[in-house]
Amino acid sequence: MAESAEAPKLVYLVTGGCGFLGEHVVRMLLEREPRLRELRVFDLHLSPWLEELKTGPVQVTAIQGDVTQAHEVAAAVSGAHVVIHTAGLVDVFGRASPETIHKVNVQGTQNVIEACVQMGTRLLVYTSSMEVVGPNIKGHPFYRGNEDTPYEAVHKHPYPHSKAQAERLVLEANGRKVHGGLPLVTCALRPTGIYGEGHQIMRDFYHQGLRLGGRLFRAIPASVEHGRVYVGNVAWMHVLVARELEQRAALMGGQVYFCYDKSPYKSYEDFNMEFLGPCGLRLVGTRPLLPYWLLVLLAALNALLQWLLRPLLLYAPLLNPYTLAVANTTFTVSTNKAQRHFGYEPLFSWEESRTRTILWVQGMEASAQ
Ligand SMILES: NC(=O)C1=CN([C@@H]2O[C@H](COP(=O)(O)OP(=O)(O)OC[C@H]3O[C@@H](n4cnc5c(N)ncnc54)[C@H](O)[C@@H]3O)[C@@H](O)[C@H]2O)C=CC1
Numbered sequence: 001m002a003e004s005a006e007a008p009k010l011v012y013l014v015t016g017g018c019g020f021l022g023e024h025v026v027r028m029l030l031e032r033e034p035r036l037r038e039l040r041v042f043d044l045h046l047s048p049w050l051e052e053l054k055t056g057p058v059q060v061t062a063i064q065g066d067v068t069q070a071h072e073v074a075a076a077v078s079g080a081h082v083v084i085h086t087a088g089l090v091d092v093f094g095r096a097s098p099e100t101i102h103k104v105n106v107q108g109t110q111n112v113i114e115a116c117v118q119m120g121t122r123l124l125v126y127t128s129s130m131e132v133v134g135p136n137i138k139g140h141p142f143y144r145g146n147e148d149t150p151y152e153a154v155h156k157h158p159y160p161h162s163k164a165q166a167e168r169l170v171l172e173a174n175g176r177k178v179h180g181g182l183p184l185v186t187c188a189l190r191p192t193g194i195y196g197e198g199h200q201i202m203r204d205f206y207h208q209g210l211r212l213g214g215r216l217f218r219a220i221p222a223s224v225e226h227g228r229v230y231v232g233n234v235a236w237m238h239v240l241v242a243r244e245l246e247q248r249a250a251l252m253g254g255q256v257y258f259c260y261d262k263s264p265y266k267s268y269e270d271f272n273m274e275f276l277g278p279c280g281l282r283l284v285g286t287r288p289l290l291p292y293w294l295l296v297l298l299a300a301l302n303a304l305l306q307w308l309l310r311p312l313l314l315y316a317p318l319l320n321p322y323t324l325a326v327a328n329t330t331f332t333v334s335t336n337k338a339q340r341h342f343g344y345e346p347l348f349s350w351e352e353s354r355t356r357t358i359l360w361v362q363g364m365e366a367s368a369q
């Protein structure tokens with residue numbers, strides 16, 4: 001390729017670059033974007049592993065900053081050619097207030113857009129979520145749907161609400177004139193439930209299983225399918241989109257793409273067992289051990305306890321009415337839009353994604369001993 005022989009000249013900014021997905025995007029860019037000259041990693045909390053990346057041929061600049069602070073975002077964006085905006089407050093457990101979620105996810109995204117416009121940065125890739133579509137509060141299944149499948153998206157919870165608002169802002173900004181007069185080109189990627197090395201909820205389930213003597217108890221029927229996608233493939237999609245956005249602006253600008261790969265369609269719990277099983281955990285029950293009405297009651301009780309205890313402490317268990325509804329509603333995607341629009345093929349096969357994730361869980365096991 002002629003272009004890879006040229007001197008690297010592009011400056012990329014990854015917001016949330018120290019998060020679960022952000023770290024994979026950062027590493028993927030360093031491995032697979034030959035045009036990269038400088039990579040700016042912007043995050044509220046900078047991780048120590050960034051140091052080891054600074055010794056490579058690409059200049060890695062760590063920027064501790066807050067997306068809710070417009071001036072910090074503008075300074076980080078200044079001179080960048082591409083912004084990949086993954087920073088967000090991922091909270092469906094009631095840890096943060098709805099106002100904080102809105103501030104980070106919506107106001108933060110608006111700040112990123114304005115910074116691009118002000119600083120003349122033309123390319124913006126936004127990490128959205130399947131949650132902007134559903135599952136909706138009515139529990140309607142979304143079965144092997146694609147970007148054009150009609151679905152009644154109704155949001156009550158602050159997290160999906162904020163992601164939907166932010167996604168709309170990003171898509172509406174497509175075509176806005178940036179400083180220098182050229183049009184901004186934006187698009188949004190919608191991962192389903194991401195898994196892989198660094199996945200906090202997988203970690204939580206693993207430790208819970210260990211505490212319960214190597215067992216987890218089935219709570220959700222095996223027939224409820226939940227869409228999952230490997231973090232390395234989500235990162236690869238971000239890299240590809242960022243690379244192709246300028247050349248294919250007319251086709252890709254203002255578009256949304258689900259993130260998908262060859263991960264099998266399974267229930268949330270059965271899918272987790274693909275990794276936790278080989279690490280010694282067992283899922284007890286072929287059917288849910290508790291009746292659904294009892295789970296609904298427990299989830300409601302957790303929500304009540306959270307509210308009552310809030311003045312004293314933060315009680316934020318995994319089970320609440322929202323997480324139960326999401327886990328208990330089929331939501332799977334089947335699409336090839338990313339392949340058609342920018343030639344995406346998963347970089348990691350299902351077998352590879354599975355092996356890498358298992359090795360990571362086994363690594364946790366070893367370090368705990
Ligand atoms: N984890 C998942 O299954 C899915 C995640 N997503 C989206 O992917 C993106 C990344 O999510 P994860 O990596 O899972 O979450 P994460 O919590 O691991 O990463 C988010 C990063 O954003 C940073 N951040 C938070 N607030 C910030 C602020 N005010 N200023 C600067 N940085 C801030 C955090 O420090 C963190 O490093 C989010 O936008 C999320 O909505 C979408 C679909 C599924």
Ligand SMILES: C[C@@H](CO)CCC[C@@H](C)[C@H]1CC[C@H]2[C@@H]3[C@H](O)CC4=CC(=O)CC[C@]4(C)[C@H]3CC[C@]12C
Pocket residue numbers: 090092128129130131192193194201219220268269318319322323324326327
């Ligand atoms: C009822 C419990 C019995 O074991 C299981 C509870 C599992 C839940 C904590 C998860 C089930 C589905 C997950 C969500 C889903 O993968 C979609 C998501 C997309 C995002 O953008 C952010 C994360 C999440 C909301 C994810 C969060 C955890 C679950 C609700």
